[in-house]
Amino acid sequence: MSAPSQLVDRGPLAGMRAGRPRSQITYAFRLARRELRGGVRGFRIFLACLVLGVTAIAGIGSLTEAVVAGIRGDARLLLGGDVSARLVYRAADEAERRFLADSGTLSEVAKLRAMARSLDGGKRSLIELQAVDSAYPLYGGVALMPALPLATALSGDGGTFGAAAEAGVASRLGLKLGERFRIGDAELELRAIIEHQPDAAFGGLAFGPRIIVSQAALAASGLIRPGALVNYEYRLKLPTGANPESWASAARAAFPEAGWQIRGAADASPSLQRFIERVGFFLDLAGITALLVGGIGIGNAVAGYVASKTTAIATLKCLGASTRVIFAAYLIQILALALVGIAGGLLLGGVAPALVAPLLSGLLPAELRLGLYPLPLAIAALSGLLTVLVFSLWPLAAIGQIPPGALFRDSIAPARRRVPPLVAATTIMAALALAELVVLTAPDRRVALWYVGGAIAAFALFRLAGAIIVAVARRLPRPARPVLRLALANLHRPDAPTARIVLSLGLGLSVLAAVALVQGNLAVEVESRLAEHAPADFIIDIQPDQLAGFAEIVRAIPGASFAEVPMLRGRITRLNGTPVEEATIAPEAQWALRSDRGLTYAAEPPAGSRVVAGSWWPGDYHGPPLVSFDAELAHGMGLKLGDTLTVNLLGREITATIASLRQIDWARLGINFAIVFAPGTLEAAPQTHLAAIYVAPGDAEEALVRQVTERFPNVSAIPVREGLAAVARVIATIGNALRLVALITLAAGILVLGGAVAAGHRRRVYDSVVLKVLGATRGTIAAAFLIEHGLLGLMTAIVAAGIGTLAAYALVIGAMHSEWVFLPAPLAMILGLAVVVTLLLGFAGTWHALGAKPAAYLRNE
């Protein structure tokens, strides 16, 4: 505390003396209470910014918790039992089956991709076939339309089996209820449409609609052949009191080589839960961004409030209040208002899940568990409080430090303010705490750290851009017309909000621009570049003895060609002998360990990949098992040349040495595998062939696929164009979701702009009145204000478009390794949006100013 303020502490005001902090704090509270009696008119934007940010974080967090709780609550339904054991390629053997059946009530489900065909073969659809037994489902029920029991819908009579299918099958095959179709060699009757299936898998990119048939129907289809990609799921309802984890341990101990993947209700839908948490996390970051942008509005409001109290503060100082007491009194007011805003945000955010629940019903496989989730509310409250501290302390302290005389003269040329080290340190600590909160509560800390770095960089960039705009406006030659001069001068006058508006509005706009550009680039990539080089179809499950016939069909079609490789599926179980569960794996490589991967063997390096380390084996290699591995995955798993990789293939573990690493160009959409074995190891294992066919779209493709699937009913054709279209749709959906998120940030930016316009109202009215006195018409004055706002919007948009483009470019080139296409349309939209928003808000403010009666402002005080 400075000597003068200690002196005045002994003044008449408080009866408070230096060294008696308790009485000072009591007085600060009393002062704060008196000040707050005057109302919170100046704090509407403060509260709006805070409520928006806290609502977003609390709402998104509560919604994520409600969905995750729903998934956990419905775990048995989603899993189909208390525990599930999954085998790939093979059904459980006699001993395994006996063990399973003895453990509780058993239900078997076989899942595979297949082709459904109309009876005349004219229409086909790739489907996900599920063959169930009579015990299915162990939990919940399948709802059909018409409302038949599942057993009735699937029963077989005289060689024809019943089937229940998703509506998509009926439309693709042109079927009505009661009509027949084929899967493999079996003829089926469509008896019912699936309306709800408790264990329906959730996935953004399903290959085709689901069809449920009986196990007898699957057997009749002839699809179960050696090497056919079939997942066998054994679900168990355990006796009451049995522990799923103990059962899993017992099962693993009893059959250590089974290679089955055992899951309990606790990890019923790990991918779904991961997906929800990840989406929640990204939305949460958007909420934090909105809060940060709102923070600028909060800071502006505090600065404006303190400025409006200049006389009161100076008077208090003159009467003997110390800077510390005044600072404390104003901080108490800000914190009291912050508590109001945070409480409002928590209330709105807490009820938000209930409001959006109807919109989400049907989109998620589990019902939302609505309730009060304290953790997201606590995170939202703490984020709000820290944001208020980060953005309020600076303006609060700066004014508090000025001597009374300077305060009286501050309206035109603010004195250079010194921020006390304690306040600067507290602000920085609050900012660090906010960053830490974001990182510690994130499911992916690496992304959270990137976010924090990105946010700091974005704030710095926009602040710099704002400062440059102000500096340029100041140095521009003064326009001859007073209207233009006034507009330009308002951009760079000492307390102009230009830089803050560029920052707050620009952030939202740049996110919007980046989302639009990345989405546009992805669309170009998927719809043009990928489609150009992609095969027409992938044909899967070709049996080795069908290969010659398949090649014959393709060669008979003019212009058609194909590439094929043998394909097996296996799961990576050990890295250098260490079980993968115990190994440290980078997040970007974890996907390769989550389930079975396709693998192949080859004498020559596959097209579309380049050996970047080690050397390819000789064409006639015969020796110990060797593999060539994807270089990026190897990096993520910490593997190098000479290390070993163990793969479980049909219950047998094969350990191979890494002989080479390859850089794989996945974007070619040709056939490629992360794991390629050297010849001599896998030839004898049951396998199928995967073929990519290249043929012109239209009749030739139609004829080729039709002939192949007619002659080999067990094979499935995956149309790549349809897949790409599905990917494009998913990209569009994600783009729309991200755009919505960007709009929250933009809303915060608009609030800040609105606050700045409101704060500048007095000045605008004053300018307007003086100009009227000097003979300016309303049109002239309106033009000046609109030019000012138009220029501000335009410059903000240009900066936002530039930074958004840079961010999008970095993502497309750096993170997605794709080619960059400049797309002017989204940027033009951003420009238009910014100018319209600023003009509208500016016009609203100007309209009021133009209507002000001059006389009231011109009378002598």
Add this chain to the structure above:
Amino acid sequence: MTSPPATAGPLVALDDVRLTLASAAGPVDILRGISLTIMAGETVALLGPSGSGKSSLLMVLAGLERPSAGGVRLAGHDLAALDEDGLARLRRHHVGIVFQSFHLIPTMNALENVAIPLELAGDRGALATAGAALERVGLGHRLTHYPGQLSGGEQQRVAIARAFAAGPQLLLADEPTGNLDGETGRAVMDRLFAEHARLGTALLLITHDAELAARCEREIVLADGRIVEERQAAPRRRAL
């Protein structure tokens, strides 16, 4: 639209002007039937206690406040017939105003502040004219200074230069020295009367200062919204 001023008759004519403003306590009669004429080139001092209606009368005269009843003619124009923009144009061409609180635009420097009315009137040589006006008020060395960088007396001299820049027929001044110390106030008034003498501008001056009022040809005393006294100054006093 404003047309060229009519030269015959008084420059300003107020006929039974009344102004009633609404307030929380009910309507308040500010002006209660003011009739007044000011001839071209005449200097008139308006005196009276606080709240007597002096500033309101000035606002009505400048077209900044519309009277509740009565007629106002300025330079041959009936103010009641003009809309807000028409009144602005009338001020642009015929009226200059000097306020006690200066009312300069803080984001414009002295030269630009003075140039505004000229530029609004479409004067291509506005800046040169404004520069000359500032020279005349002794601020030729302060052209690029902003209001915040000028003293009160300097700001008022800028305001005077601005008010006279377009060569108005009527200059209204509302206690122009009220915010200045005695010495500075006298210098400012000397400047104001010098400009009046140079341009032949009629002057209506609100003041509490009897000495200052005595420099005018006529003194009008207002009380409670009415003219209670009107006196012509002695020729020798006018010469001061």
